[in-house]
Amino acid sequence: MTTAEAWHATDRLLPLGDAADGAWIAERTVRALLAQAARRVRGVVAGRPGFRLAGEGVRSPVPVPPGGLPPGELRISMDIAAVAGRPLPQLTGRLRTALLDAAEGTLGLKVAGVDLRVTELLDTPPDRPAPPPPPGRTSPPTPDDPAALTTLTIPGVAALTDAFGAPLQRPPGHVRVEVAVTTGYRALTVARAISRTLTTEEQSKVTVLISELH
DSSP states (O other), rough: HHHHHHHHHHEEEEEEEEEOOOEEEHHHHHHHHHHHHTSSSTTTTEOOOEEEESSSSOOOOSOTTBOOSSSSSSEEEEHHHEESSHHHHHHHHHHHHHIIIIIIIIIIIOOEEEEEEEEEESOOOOOOOOOOOOOOOOOOOOSSSSHEEEEETTTTTEEETTTOOEEEEOOEEEEEEEEEEEETHHHOHHHHHHHHHHHHHHSSEEEEEEEEOO
16 A cells, blocks of 8 residues: 555545635645644544535635645544533633634635534543644655756745655646645745745646645
């Protein structure tokens, strides 16, 4: 099994920004960021975030990559355990705000809403679990291609990656590039910069996949 096949077996690509942006981000990268945000909310133990399209999706100007959801607003869902004796609306409100800040502010996902379900009440505040290790990093050799070299000069691009295939692909009339984004940069802003730069240089449509945050 190749690296790309292994990732496709456990990962999807979530649409980032608007349909015109032609950008997607790895679901497990989003999940890790949201789990980190949830751990900072005291009084709750958050479960695994889930994602689904809020509607039917929007027509994309570029081909939707394998394993990708079509562009559109997402709904985030999460089961949680909460400390008994604390107002649930207050706890869920803080958690919802933290998740939206991470999803929309840090990444640039379009979120229609956050659905939280309290599945358990806890007698005592939960221990703060250690964060899981970050997803494995993949930094293949840079392709001998002008578009790849240009991509690496764009602020916020940490590396080219090959989690979902070759780092740079050239279907007819189209360029697809996969990158890791430097922590501290908004993922959508970086994706738009890549798309804008390569569209100008290549005179072709551009798809940007973000696999990791470094």
